[in-house]
Amino acid sequence: MNSTTSPDNTPTVIAIAQQLVAQLSDMYYQLGISSEVDAFYTEIFEPMMELQPDPNEIEDGFETTNEISNIDMIRLSCAYVVGALHCYGTDDENSWLGVSHAQYWMGVAYGLGFTQGLVKKAFVNRAKSGGAQRKERYTPLRELARELAEKGDPVTNKPFPSRRQAALKIKDQILAASVADVRLKPDQAERTITSWLSDMQFGSKSKR
Known part of the structure; x- marks a missing residue:
């Protein structure tokens, strides 16, 4: 626009x-x-x-x-x-x-x-x-973020070591999936996604 x-x-x-x-x-x-x-x-x-x-x-x-x-x-x-x-x-x-x-x-x-x-x-x-x-x-985006975080790093096939690393790795996919009135701002996406993953476990505590 x-x-x-x-x-x-x-x-x-x-x-x-x-x-x-x-x-x-x-x-x-x-x-x-x-x-x-x-x-x-x-x-x-x-x-x-x-x-x-x-x-x-x-x-x-x-x-x-x-x-x-x-x-x-x-x-x-x-x-x-x-x-x-x-x-x-x-x-x-x-x-x-x-x-x-x-x-x-x-x-x-x-x-x-x-x-x-x-x-x-x-x-x-x-x-x-x-x-x-x-x-x-924002529920569909939040659920997608949690699903991607749960799958872990597709490159190493290992769990993400931390919540922040997970958010960084999946951020582009979440931004690509956001549309219209549920768009995330790129400069705030990492923080928002991290909050969506707040109750998940990562690293050695992750269960896959």
């Missing part, structure tokens, strides 16, 4: 991402999370730009807790923005997917931050449901 440009020649997807960051910063301040107007940039955005957290991991965490706050939503939205910015130029389709997910979670964060009672509970439930749906979409 080729990005069009805004009137000032900024690529549209980048312009949207920049606008989302500004809106998230304003929300961060308006919700009283910090008394500093620009705190969002130093506390959330800049560290995320450096660390590049996987938004999938943040979203997965929503499934297992009832304590989802507006700051959790803001962090998730920001993680998708950061991913979109880093993808632009090498994977424009994922960049557009990133800003669309960021817009969605920013809306949920807004609703959660300015509502109470049953309405607030509804936004929490939406977040949990969103995490569950994302996990379901």
Whole structure:
């Protein structure tokens, strides 16, 4: 997908991402999370730009807790923005997917931050449901990763020595199998695949 440009020649997807960051910063301040107007940039955005957290991991965490706050939503939205910015130029389709997910979670964060009672509970439930749906979409990829890891190294015909080595070896096959809204970002695939293999045994403890 080729990005069009805004009137000032900024690529549209980048312009949207920049606008989302500004809106998230304003929300961060308006919700009283910090008394500093620009705190969002130093506390959330800049560290995320450096660390590049996987938004999938943040979203997965929503499934297992009832304590989802507006700051959790803001962090998730920001993680998708950061991913979109880093993808632009090498994977424009994922960049557009990133800003669309960021817009969605920013809306949920807004609703959660300015509502109470049953309405607030509804936004929490939406977040949990969103995490569950994302996990379901990734189930085929996760099962494929576990199947390939279980088979071991096809070159040596031996078990993979570690979880990380398994993830590195099968990463290209998993990326090739990912499509549309279940695409993995190449720079985060290793970490995601490693998490999918977290309860498996490798090396001398592996059973084949």
